Amino acid sequence: MTQAGSLTWFASHELRLAWRDWLSMMTAGRRGREKVVAVAVTIFVIFAHVLAWYFIARYVEESATPSKPALVVITGSVLLAWSLLISQAMESVTRAFYARADLDLILSSPAPARKIFAVRIAAMAISVILMAALLGAPLINVLVVRGGVRWLGAYGVVIAMGATAAALSVAMTVALFRVIGPKRTRFVAQIVAAVIAAVFIIGLQVAAILSHGTLSRMVFLESDTLVTLVPEIDSWFWWPARAALGDLTALATVLGIAALTLGGAILVFSARFGTHAIAASSVAAVGGRQAQRAGFRRRAPARTLRQKEWTLLLRDPWLVSQTLMQLLYLLPPALLLWRSYGEGTGALVVLVPVLVMAAGQLAGGLAWLAISGEDAPDLVATAPVPRSHIVRAKVEAVLGGIAIAFAPFIAALAFLSAYGALVSALGILAAAAAATGIQFWFRKPATRRYFRHRQTASRFATFAEAFSSISWAAAAALAAGGTLYALFPAAIGLGILAAARWMSPHKS
Amino acid sequence: MTPALRIRGLAKSFDRPAVAGLDLTVRAGEFYSLLGPNGAGKTTTLRMVTGLLPPDAGSIEICGIDALSDPVEAKRIVAWVSDEPMIYDKLTPYEYLEFVAGLWSLDPDIAETRARELMDWLGLGPHAHERCEGFSKGMRQKVALAGALVHAPRVIILDEPLTGLDAGSARQVKRVLRERVAGGDTVIMTTHILEVAERMADRVGIIAGGRLIAEGTIDELRVRAGQGHTNLEDTFLTLVAEQQAA
Numbered sequence: 001m002t003q004a005g006s007l008t009w010f011a012s013h014e015l016r017l018a019w020r021d022w023l024s025m026m027t028a029g030r031r032g033r034e035k036v037v038a039v040a041v042t043i044f045v046i047f048a049h050v051l052a053w054y055f056i057a058r059y060v061e062e063s064a065t066p067s068k069p070a071l072v073v074i075t076g077s078v079l080l081a082w083s084l085l086i087s088q089a090m091e092s093v094t095r096a097f098y099a100r101a102d103l104d105l106i107l108s109s110p111a112p113a114r115k116i117f118a119v120r121i122a123a124m125a126i127s128v129i130l131m132a133a134l135l136g137a138p139l140i141n142v143l144v145v146r147g148g149v150r151w152l153g154a155y156g157v158v159i160a161m162g163a164t165a166a167a168l169s170v171a172m173t174v175a176l177f178r179v180i181g182p183k184r185t186r187f188v189a190q191i192v193a194a195v196i197a198a199v200f201i202i203g204l205q206v207a208a209i210l211s212h213g214t215l216s217r218m219v220f221l222e223s224d225t226l227v228t229l230v231p232e233i234d235s236w237f238w239w240p241a242r243a244a245l246g247d248l249t250a251l252a253t254v255l256g257i258a259a260l261t262l263g264g265a266i267l268v269f270s271a272r273f274g275t276h277a278i279a280a281s282s283v284a285a286v287g288g289r290q291a292q293r294a295g296f297r298r299r300a301p302a303r304t305l306r307q308k309e310w311t312l313l314l315r316d317p318w319l320v321s322q323t324l325m326q327l328l329y330l331l332p333p334a335l336l337l338w339r340s341y342g343e344g345t346g347a348l349v350v351l352v353p354v355l356v357m358a359a360g361q362l363a364g365g366l367a368w369l370a371i372s373g374e375d376a377p378d379l380v381a382t383a384p385v386p387r388s389h390i391v392r393a394k395v396e397a398v399l400g401g402i403a404i405a406f407a408p409f410i411a412a413l414a415f416l417s418a419y420g421a422l423v424s425a426l427g428i429l430a431a432a433a434a435a436t437g438i439q440f441w442f443r444k445p446a447t448r449r450y451f452r453h454r455q456t457a458s459r460f461a462t463f464a465e466a467f468s469s470i471s472w473a474a475a476a477a478l479a480a481g482g483t484l485y486a487l488f489p490a491a492i493g494l495g496i497l498a499a500a501r502w503m504s505p506h507k508s
Numbered sequence: 509m510t511p512a513l514r515i516r517g518l519a520k521s522f523d524r525p526a527v528a529g530l531d532l533t534v535r536a537g538e539f540y541s542l543l544g545p546n547g548a549g550k551t552t553t554l555r556m557v558t559g560l561l562p563p564d565a566g567s568i569e570i571c572g573i574d575a576l577s578d579p580v581e582a583k584r585i586v587a588w589v590s591d592e593p594m595i596y597d598k599l600t601p602y603e604y605l606e607f608v609a610g611l612w613s614l615d616p617d618i619a620e621t622r623a624r625e626l627m628d629w630l631g632l633g634p635h636a637h638e639r640c641e642g643f644s645k646g647m648r649q650k651v652a653l654a655g656a657l658v659h660a661p662r663v664i665i666l667d668e669p670l671t672g673l674d675a676g677s678a679r680q681v682k683r684v685l686r687e688r689v690a691g692g693d694t695v696i697m698t699t700h701i702l703e704v705a706e707r708m709a710d711r712v713g714i715i716a717g718g719r720l721i722a723e724g725t726i727d728e729l730r731v732r733a734g735q736g737h738t739n740l741e742d743t744f745l746t747l748v749a750e751q752q753a754a
Contacts, residue, residue: 289600292637296606296616296623304610308596315598315639376594379655382558383611384583 010111010119018123040459048138056139060146066245068233072226074241080200082161085132087197089162089169092124094189097173097182097280107274117273118266121170125262129162150246157244157251160258167265174269174276182280187318194325205332301385302393309370309397312448319369322451326362327405330354334409348413348420352480353473355409355424359402360431360469365451366401367439370394373448395436402432420480427476430490434468434497441504464500468493510572512536512663512694518556518566519718526552528718529566534696534711536571536662539689541709542698545748549718550698554665557696558588571662584612587656591668593648597641601632601651604640605658612659619658626654630680646677653681657688664688666697670704682708706740714747721751 003009026041027033066074106116136158143151172192176185208220220226231237242250299307313319333354371394374380380390406428414421442461446454471493478486513534520527527549534540544550555561557568559579568575568582575582595604602623609619627633630650635643640651649669656664664685670678685695686708699705705712706726714722714729722729726740733743 288639290603290637290639293602296609296620298616299610301611301613304607308599308607311603312596312598375596378558378560378588378590378594379608379652380611381560382583382586382588383608384580384613385611386580 007115007119010116011123014119014123018127045138049141052138052142057142057146060143066242068230069227071233071238071241072230074244075238076204078157078161078240078244080204081132081136082165083200084197085128085161085165086169087193088131089124089128089165090173090189090193090196092127092166093169093173094186094193096120096124097177097277098186103274103277107278113274114270117277118270121166121266121270121273122262124170125163125166128166129159132158132162148246151244153246153248153251154244156255157240160240160243160254163258163262167261170265170269174272177276177280182276185280187321190318191321194321194328198325198328202328202331206335209332209335301383302389302396305380305390305393306397306400309394310401312375313366313369313401316448319448319451323362323365326358326365330358330409334412348417348480349477351413352420352424352427353477355406356427356431356476357469357473359406359428360435360465360472362405363398363402363432364435364439364465364469365454366398367395367436368454369448369451370397371439371443372446372454373451374445375448377445391440395440398436399429399432402428423476423479427472427479430475430493431469431472434472434493435465437497438465438468438500441501460503461500464496464503468496468500471496509536511569512538512571513557513696514567514569515553515557516567518553518568519564520549520552520556520561521564525718527556527563530715530718530720532713532720532723534694536694537689537692538710539685539695539708540697541705541712542696542715543700543702543705543712543744544698544715548715550715551667552718553715554588554667554696554698558586558665559583560588584659585662587659587661587664589649589652589656589664589666589669591671593645593652595640595648595651595655598639600635600637600639601627601654602636604651604655608655608658614659622660623654623658626657626684629684630654631677645672646674649673650677650681653684657684661693663694663696666695668698668700670699670701702740702744712740714744716748716751722747 023034023037026037107113133155136154140151140154140158143154173185173189176189176192180188204220239247239250240254243254313323333351336351381387383390410421410425410428413424438461442458444458471489474489475486475493478489511533513532515530515532518527518530518532519525526547530549530553532553542550542553552561556563557570557575559575559582563576570582571585573582573585596607599607605619605623605626609616609623624633624636627636630653632647632650632654635647640648643651649672653669656666666685669681673681682704685697689695689710697705697709709726711723711725712729713720722732724732726743729740729743729747733746
């Protein structure tokens with residue numbers, strides 16, 4: 001047994017909490033579902049390996065000496081994954097800062113707070129590393145099988161990426177904290193995290209569109225233009241890629257730098273972590289003043305409800321950022337659309353499904369806010385308004401939001417192809433309506449601050465919403481291509497909707 | 509005279525029966541306090557009355573309106589305030605009351621006048637145009653209460669409305685409720701603060717195991733519980749203990 005108050009004692013405490021959090025997230029807090037989760041995770045792991053095999057097995061070079069194009073692709077993939085890890089780590093750090101949880105207990109106890117926060121930063125790094133390893137494992141395992149054991153070095157690179165991402169995130173969050181203060185840091189850090197995640201993916205897509213007229217990032221990474229622009233093959237710039245390919249010197253260097261970075265971050269920031277966390281958790285929300293109006297407006301209950309939904313959304317910058325971030329990913333298709341004017345309708349097959357998919361995802365988020373994220377459910381339920389009218393008003397609020405967000409795209413598409421615009425509009429409507437229906441059938445009251453974790457309420461609803469959007473996107477893409485095969489994915493979309501209704505705890 | 513609330517054979521089970529064949533009548537214009545130990549079925553009963561939970565069996569009439577067959581008409585004259593004030597953080601009290609007025613389809617001019625009066629009574633006037641996100645629990649509870657009263661309900665149902673309120677806020681809420689009863693409205697309130705029930709209620713109902721085990725004025729309950737009880741707390745504990753022993 002470890003001695004109370006020691007580093008290992010704190011570490012085991014953090015580990016136990018992290019494990020229970022993860023288990024609770026996977027089982028949606030329901031007991032006795034561990035076996036179901038284990039089976040689902042196993043199926044997911046097998047499926048991910050099959051998928052990884054299908055996509056990358058044929059590209060693996062067996063040559064021991066890496067070529068420059070191979071280094072470019074590996075480095076691009078590492079940077080892409082690293083940006084996502086930094087984003088995830090920033091989320092974790094912000095959560096750790098702003099969750100009061102056990103902070104009072106820790107800081108009022110005679111235990112050395114610095115040790116606890118050192119363990120906490122290390123735990124964040126470990127969770128980021130584990131997540132990266134879990135998601136990267138199928139790819140790395142396929143690379144090992146096809147390209148040899150030298151690819152095991154990729155696991156070392158994953159560890160280094162996780163450690164440096166955690167260190168950088170702590171540093172960036174503390175810097176934000178000092179520059180703009182605890183009140184604004186929460187909001188800004190979450191925006192920064194989302195932008196970091198999006199900027200590299202979108203940047204690659206934009207580069208691919210501008211140079212090759214395609215949305216494919218790989219086409220750009222494999223292009224001769226890029227290969228001639230990047231540093232020579234013996235540059236240190238390629239060391240992470242070389243480490244992934246099993247170069248032991250490069251691997252040791254990369255791991256060493258990562259360990260030093262994380263150790264330095266722990267040493268520098270653990271002492272002040274508690275002070276910042278206390279400052280962050282003590283920030284009291286101060287209600288802003290609204291302009292005074294003279295007189296209540298005459299509105300029917302349905303309009304009152306719709307207006308309330310939009311007002312609440314527009315007044316919450318965090319929620320606006322969370323929902324609008326999904327629209328950031330529409331920038332590349334918009335760019336592709338702009339480039340496609342006068343070049344025929346070939347881009348439609350790429351554009352239409354992206355729009356439909358995004359509409360489904362956005363509608364799912366808005367529907368969750370309007371239906372499950374109702375902050376005063378008792379008030380609305382005790383109002384003298386038939387339930388069907390309340391539901392209809394909320395659905396209208398969601399679809400109205402979708403219409404406002406996607407109307408400019410449809411209008412722009414109409415200039416390119418009226419048929420394409422019509423197909424897109426129908427696809428968007430179908431995907432948005434399906435996502436709203438699924439959210440309605442799987443509604444579970446929650447406060448709006450759980451928006452980011454709404455998926456944990458029902459795994460089935462989450463997957464149903466995603467697959468429904470994919471089906472409608474596929475149907476719209478095929479319809480845009482003018483083939484009747486569009487009916488197949490449309491039928492699958494309807495089947496998913498029927499299954500969701502059948503499985504739902506609320507049938508009406 | 510038509511009672512404000514008439515419940516017959518009301519039943520609701522979750523894992524076990526929460527309300528088991530409850531009969532209850534509350535007269536119009538009285539302050540009725542519903543007491544009971546934790547898990548006695550008080551909140552479940554009130555949530556069924558307000559239409560938030562469908563009962564498994566039984567009937568509910570509010571001022572003569574069948575609340576199960578005509579819930580919209582029943583809701584028009586009922587207000588519900590729960591122990592946890594559920595309001596919108598991003599709206600101001602003024603906007604919240606305008607929202608309630610819209611849901612109840614009230615005349616905007618009348619509703620606004622009433623809203624301003626209520627905000628003044630409850631000390632919310634200076635904060636009428638501030639978003640509720642910075643409000644204390646007491647302030648939030650007062651906003652919720654103003655929302656419940658802005659549509660001039662005939663029956664006001666409150667579940668532990670004084671929990672977490674400071675002395676000043678509790679006094680304001682009690683004063684407003686007394687004024688509503690004096691004006692002819694009916695107040696039905698659950699509370700664990702027995703002194704409040706003792707001071708404010710015209711009649712008290714004690715519920716345990718999902719059934720009404722005793723009902724009457726404070727004096728009637730003392731008589732029923734036996735000699736030697738000088739306050740409601742002793743009376744309440746004796747009656748609940750008798751029921752549990754039976």
